[in-house]
Amino acid sequence: xxxxxxxxxxxxxxxxxxxxxxxxxxxxxxxxxxxxxxxxxxxxxxxxxxxxxxxxxxxxxxxxxxxxxxxxxxxxxxxxxxxxxxxxxxxxxxxxxxxxxxxxxxxxxxxxxxxxxxxxxxxxxxxxxxxxxxxxxxxxxxxxxxxxxxxxxxxxxxxxxxxxxxxxxxxxxxxxxxxxxxxxxxxxxxxxxxxxxxxxxxxxxxxxxxxxxxxxxxxxxxxxxxxxxxxxxxxxxxxxxxxxxxxxxxxxxxxxxxxxxxxxxxxxxxxxxxxxxxxxxxxxxxxxxxxxxxxxxxxx
Amino acid sequence: xxxxxxxxxxxxxxxxxxxxxxxxxxxxxxxxxxxxxxxxxxxxxxxxxxxxxxxxxxxxxxxxxxxxxxxxxxxxxxxxxxxxxxxxxxxxxxxxxxxxxxxxxxxxxxxxxxxxxxxxxxxxxxxxxxxxxxxxxxxxxxxxxxxxxxxxxxxxxxxxxxxxxxxxxxxxxxxxxxxxxxxxxxxxxxxxxxxxxxxxxxxxxxxxxxxxxxxxxxxxxxxxxxxxxxxxxxxxxxxxxxxxxxxxxxxxxxxxxxxxxxxxxxxxxxxxxxxxxxxxxxxxxxxxxxxxxxxxxxxxxxxxxxxxxxxxxxxxxxxxxxxxxxxxxxxxxxxxxxxxxxxxxxxxxxxxxxxxxxxxxxxxxxxxxxxxxxxxxxxxxxxxxxxxxxxxxxxxxxxxxxxxxxxxxxxxxxxxxxxxxxxxxxxxxxxxxxxxxxxxxxxxxxxxxxxxxxxxxxxxxxxxxxxxxxxxxxxxxxxxxxxxxxxxxxxxxxxxxxxxxxxxxxxxxxxxxxxxxxxxxxxxxxxxxxxxxxxxxxxxxxxxxxxxxxxxxxxxxxxxxxxxxxxxxxxxxxxxxxxxxxxxxxxxxxxxxxxxxxxxxxxxxxxxxxxxxxxxxxxxxxxxxxxxxxxxxxxxxxxxxxxxxxxxxxxxxxxxxxxxxxxxxxxxxxxxxxxxxxxxxxxxxxxxxxxxxxxxx
Numbered sequence: 001x002x003x004x005x006x007x008x009x010x011x012x013x014x015x016x017x018x019x020x021x022x023x024x025x026x027x028x029x030x031x032x033x034x035x036x037x038x039x040x041x042x043x044x045x046x047x048x049x050x051x052x053x054x055x056x057x058x059x060x061x062x063x064x065x066x067x068x069x070x071x072x073x074x075x076x077x078x079x080x081x082x083x084x085x086x087x088x089x090x091x092x093x094x095x096x097x098x099x100x101x102x103x104x105x106x107x108x109x110x111x112x113x114x115x116x117x118x119x120x121x122x123x124x125x126x127x128x129x130x131x132x133x134x135x136x137x138x139x140x141x142x143x144x145x146x147x148x149x150x151x152x153x154x155x156x157x158x159x160x161x162x163x164x165x166x167x168x169x170x171x172x173x174x175x176x177x178x179x180x181x182x183x184x185x186x187x188x189x190x191x192x193x194x195x196x197x198x199x200x201x202x203x204x205x206x207x208x209x210x211x212x213x214x215x216x217x218x219x220x221x222x223x224x225x226x227x228x229x230x231x232x233x234x235x236x237x238x239x240x241x242x243x244x245x246x247x248x249x250x251x252x253x254x255x256x257x258x259x260x261x262x263x264x265x266x267x268x269x270x271x272x273x274x275x276x277x278x279x280x281x282x283x284x285x286x287x288x289x290x291x292x293x294x295x296x297x298x299x300x
Numbered sequence: 301x302x303x304x305x306x307x308x309x310x311x312x313x314x315x316x317x318x319x320x321x322x323x324x325x326x327x328x329x330x331x332x333x334x335x336x337x338x339x340x341x342x343x344x345x346x347x348x349x350x351x352x353x354x355x356x357x358x359x360x361x362x363x364x365x366x367x368x369x370x371x372x373x374x375x376x377x378x379x380x381x382x383x384x385x386x387x388x389x390x391x392x393x394x395x396x397x398x399x400x401x402x403x404x405x406x407x408x409x410x411x412x413x414x415x416x417x418x419x420x421x422x423x424x425x426x427x428x429x430x431x432x433x434x435x436x437x438x439x440x441x442x443x444x445x446x447x448x449x450x451x452x453x454x455x456x457x458x459x460x461x462x463x464x465x466x467x468x469x470x471x472x473x474x475x476x477x478x479x480x481x482x483x484x485x486x487x488x489x490x491x492x493x494x495x496x497x498x499x500x501x502x503x504x505x506x507x508x509x510x511x512x513x514x515x516x517x518x519x520x521x522x523x524x525x526x527x528x529x530x531x532x533x534x535x536x537x538x539x540x541x542x543x544x545x546x547x548x549x550x551x552x553x554x555x556x557x558x559x560x561x562x563x564x565x566x567x568x569x570x571x572x573x574x575x576x577x578x579x580x581x582x583x584x585x586x587x588x589x590x591x592x593x594x595x596x597x598x599x600x601x602x603x604x605x606x607x608x609x610x611x612x613x614x615x616x617x618x619x620x621x622x623x624x625x626x627x628x629x630x631x632x633x634x635x636x637x638x639x640x641x642x643x644x645x646x647x648x649x650x651x652x653x654x655x656x657x658x659x660x661x662x663x664x665x666x667x668x669x670x671x672x673x674x675x676x677x678x679x680x681x682x683x684x685x686x687x688x689x690x691x692x693x694x695x696x697x698x699x700x701x702x703x704x705x706x707x708x709x710x711x712x713x714x715x716x717x718x719x720x721x722x723x724x725x726x727x728x729x730x731x732x733x734x735x736x737x738x739x740x741x742x743x744x745x746x747x748x749x750x751x752x753x754x755x756x757x758x759x760x761x762x763x764x765x766x767x768x769x770x771x772x773x774x775x776x777x778x779x780x781x782x783x784x785x786x787x788x789x790x791x792x793x794x795x796x797x798x799x800x801x802x803x804x805x806x807x808x809x810x811x812x813x814x815x816x817x818x819x820x821x822x823x824x825x826x827x828x829x830x831x832x833x834x835x836x837x838x839x840x841x842x843x844x845x846x847x848x849x850x851x852x853x854x855x856x857x858x859x860x861x862x863x864x865x866x867x868x869x870x871x872x873x874x875x876x877x878x879x880x881x882x883x884x885x886x887x888x889x890x891x892x893x894x895x896x897x898x899x900x901x902x903x904x905x906x907x908x909x910x911x912x913x914x915x916x917x918x919x920x921x922x923x924x925x926x927x928x929x930x931x932x933x934x935x936x937x938x939x940x941x942x943x944x945x946x947x948x949x950x951x952x953x954x955x956x957x958x959x960x961x962x963x964x965x966x967x968x969x970x971x972x973x974x975x976x977x978x979x980x981x982x983x984x985x986x987x988x989x990x991x992x993x994x995x996x997x
Contacts, residue, residue, distance in 0.1 A: 068630065110351075
């Protein structure tokens with residue numbers, strides 16, 4: 001039986017062996033691994049790139065006070081991004097399942113259409129949800145656009161839902177019973193966080209404070225962009241996005257405001273994407289030709 | 301190897317299930333048309349598909365194009381021969397290019413003058429060569445709903461392509477597409493039999509795939525799945541709850557048609573049946589199992605493999621189903637903490653449209669429209685129930701269950717209302733409000749459901765048109781076409797004698813000052829949109845276009861009345877007398893074009909034929925009015941058809957445009973009055989009559 005941390009170790013070495021930079025979780029609140037700048041920004045422009053990391057992903061609206069055995073306000077994604085997408089990437093992915101100890105001779109594996117779109121990032125891609133015995137274990141996406149920009153070369157993003165996979169492999173009925181490692185369960189490591197975060201998101205979060213935060217970080221992002229510092233600008237945009245998510249969970253966002261706030265975040269993301277591409281171009285695309293392993297296969 | 305056989309297989313990563321069939325049809329048509337246009341049409345063409353491959357087998361195409369003699373035209377004769385009649389340098393050059401001696405040049409007369417020309421033999425190209433250009437073009441040109449690029453910008457196609465088998469009579473048709481070279485190598489199931497293998501032709505291909513358990517024939521797969529499910533359901537002591545759409549979807553997502561069943565805890569059977577079936581179908585692509593009038597705690601689905609030796613596939617699916625049902629039960633329990641009327645109180649916070657207010661506002665407008673409808677229809681007895689139903693109609697939009705399963709909107713409200721103890725008429729009206737879902741679907745069961753369904757749709761149509769947001773082309777974000785379709789279908793099917801123009805006008809008033817356009821602008825926009833739906837539905841009922849137009853021109857508001865008139869026209873379609881009157885009506889319309897109204901004076905009648913016309917027309921009007929009062933439009937038209945002879949005699953014997961002004965104006969007045977009588981039931985001049993056909997009959 002694979003423990004939670006065992007799975008992380010395994011996937012990390014699997015993708016590191018395939019030329020990925022082993023990055024660390026981003027140290028800001030994000031809703032998905034895609035928002036990590038090492039995905040969102042690195043998929044832009046012509047430079048090759050391969051990266052893998054764990055990303056704690058916050059979905060305040062999914063928080064359930066630690067009561068629901070399947071839903072969490074914060075879960076962990078393992079994410080691998082390869083640019084350009086290797087021609088045998090599906091086979092590599094299937095190998096990663098074998099590496100987890102899944103005997104595909106005895107399971108049912110299917111790729112079901114599931115295109116991906118992130119309105120706050122001006123990004124979309126096509127791909128599948130990967131189903132193992134009827135369970136969605138991975139999102140598999142070929143990015144087509146990010147920050148409103150057409151992508152070339154194309155990156156592939158593979159996102160493993162770590163809790164789901166560990167639960168599923170052990171057929172555990174409750175996420176909190178999953179073995180984390182070090183002799184502790186997922187519940188022992190994380191339950192208090194889920195309970196208190198839920199309480200915060202749904203009952204305590206100060207709406208007007210968060211609204212100020214949103215507006216403040218938005219201004220700060222613009223100032224950073226004007227000063228020509230892209231990554232700090234993008235961090236401000238991420239903070240806006242998180243403030244929006246908490247406001248949304250708090251029930252403080254009407255349908256109309258929702259559209260308007262999403263647009264404001266997207267405008268920032270798009271501006272950051274454009275500024276990032278310009279900054280890389282100015283530097284002469286430093287990684288072009290650097291990541292030989294990343295360029296070696298595929299059809300490119 | 302069959303003669304003239306082409307085997308084509310395009311192997312890619314998983315293509316979305318819903319796109320496979322249309323793509324195959326387009327591939328078939330493209331290859332067939334491309335060959336046929338060069339005289340290389342195959343005798344038979346078969347297509348197959350699985351999630352990872354599109355496949356064509358053509359038989360009986362010739363090996364090469366037919367040879368042709370073609371005329372090559374060279375320089376003008378004047379420039380081709382000198383004064384002595386000797387070929388010039390231009391002529392010699394042309395002959396050389398064509399590979400003939402100068403003596404072979406002939407003079408030919410063309411429109412633009414005399415030229416030299418030569419007949420040359422054009423060898424037909426080998427089919428293989430033609431295919432190597434045609435196939436990549438057709439494959440790359442398939443029109444997918446959405447395409448992608450991959451790697452370093454390869455594509456666009458629906459998903460990355462991994463291999464192409466292209467064999468004509470066993471020989472490789474060589475081409476390259478998106479960096480992939482065609483050949484004879486393919487592979488089986490990517491996990492169970494990924495080793496590549498080579499094929500010699502179509503038969504060999506099918507056999508080798510079969511040996512690897514891959515079945516590429518959709519119909520065969522579907523039949524195996526259906527049979528497998530029936531057998532498993534019997535084993536579970538029940539029957540499969542049929543769902544052809546789901547069966548098609550499952551058949552499209554597997555190459556190896558295996559069936560797996562599973563069970564869930566009986567305590568979930570306490571959930572409403574609709575919730576169980578929808579959870580299984582939408583979240584797990586699984587069929588429910590019927591057992592003694594209820595559901596069995598079991599489900600059936602498809603796996604892309606033949607067997608489940610370790611029981612892992614079943615265990616996994618059972619685990620997911622349990623999680624899904626736990627979620628559904630959580631939503632159900634959360635929802636049931638409040639009564640449906642308490643849920644309704646939250647509608648004030650749910651936006652219908654930013655400029656049109658909340659769902660609470662909408663519910664209020666629906667309530668008033670429903671009262672108007674009950675009054676119009678003289679359904680006084682239903683007013684009370686209708687009032688109750690409208691108060692709860694949209695409440696389920698605030699429930700967790702509908703947020704999770706939008707396809708259950710209405711149904712969830714109906715179930716919750718029933719659980720709250722609502723009267724049957726009330727909960728059924730809520731349950732049925734979105735019916736009919738398709739153009740052939742059933743309409744709400746009861747009167748209350750019908751008026752609610754009509755009021756809701758009219759309110760939406762008027763509201764969105766009020767903002768000037770009518771659908772354009774394929775863009776219809778508010779689903780207005782479906783709303784209008786459902787509205788028209790309810791009214792026609794239940795034969796409700798309501799005036800849609802009037803109801804729409806009342807709906808405009810209920811919006812108060814929310815629109816920036818005038819009520820008339822809104823209604824004038826909406827009317828043709830609704831008329832289009834009426835045309836569509838009456839067309840589906842089998843009425844001809846001109847019959848519908850003729851009826852619509854006279855009246856639209858009351859749809860059952862419109863249909864009765866169109867029905868009467870349809871019945872008279874082949875009546876000689878009636879058709880002759882139609883022609884006469886067109887003639888009258890021509891004569892009366894641009895004339896002013898004149899008054900008729902009986903003493904000015906001169907000829908017998910016009911006196912007869914006058915007298916018959918008075919009888920006709922009386923008959924038509926009497927029949928019309930009964931709604932007997934067939935009788936109206938029968939009377940009109942008897943008018944043919946009198947009209948014919950009049951036009952033969954009487955000149956309308958007499959030189960005498962009084963006589964002329966009197967005859968015009970007579971025709972004007974007749975025109976009014978003839979156009980009461982339908983605008984006869986819209987009818988299309990084949991004169992030749994009429995003369996023959």
